[in-house]
Amino acid sequence: MTDVDIEVRVNDVVWRNRVPPRLTLADYLRGVCGLTGTHLGCEHGVCGACTVLLDGAAVRACLIFAVQADGAQITTVEGIASPDGALSPVQAAFRDHHGLQCGFCTPGFIVSVTAFLQENPDPTDTEIREGLSGNLCRCTGYQGIVKAVRAAADSMKGSE
Numbered sequence: 001m002t003d004v005d006i007e008v009r010v011n012d013v014v015w016r017n018r019v020p021p022r023l024t025l026a027d028y029l030r031g032v033c034g035l036t037g038t039h040l041g042c043e044h045g046v047c048g049a050c051t052v053l054l055d056g057a058a059v060r061a062c063l064i065f066a067v068q069a070d071g072a073q074i075t076t077v078e079g080i081a082s083p084d085g086a087l088s089p090v091q092a093a094f095r096d097h098h099g100l101q102c103g104f105c106t107p108g109f110i111v112s113v114t115a116f117l118q119e120n121p122d123p124t125d126t127e128i129r130e131g132l133s134g135n136l137c138r139c140t141g142y143q144g145i146v147k148a149v150r151a152a153a154d155s156m157k158g159s160e
């Protein structure tokens with residue numbers, strides 16, 4: 001199959017590349033853009049480690065081809081903090097509430113939770129658990145993660 005020209009904006013940087021049609025967005029971000037914060041766990045849509053924002057919506061980068069992202073705006077975990085390096089409320093809450101141990105799943109959680117709280121800024125604990133259900137963590141037992149999401153929601157409400 002012939003390679004295809006694409007243009008995507010990743011974390012506010014424009015990338016133009018000729019890519020194989022079967023290159024996944026996850027492999028494009030990691031291998032071409034060098035953004036290795038997007039982790040690959042299962043590579044078939046189960047674990048959520050590869051979650052990125054595509055035009056603001058949380059998607060699994062292992063299930064999308066780079067060519068399908070042509071013309072889109074993508075935010076990876078590297079684009080979640082402020083340009084000066086200040087952690088986002090979600091990142092700070094994961095740090096403060098022990099939302100990670102080995103950290104492999106963390107980029108996917110941070111991106112998913114960021115999108116989740118944009119859609120539902122004042123979730124119940126049940127909604128938080130449902131919102132996290134698409135991301136798997138092998139380390140934490142989830143208590144710290146749930147606490148972190150609650151704290152991030154509260155801090156974002158407080159800063160409005």
Ligand code: FES
Pocket residue numbers: 039040041042043044045046047048049050051060061062063
């Ligand atoms: S690597 Fe994409 S969902 Fe697991």
Ligand code: FES
Pocket residue numbers: 099100101102103104105106136137138139140
């Ligand atoms: S912190 Fe290790 S897999 Fe989640």
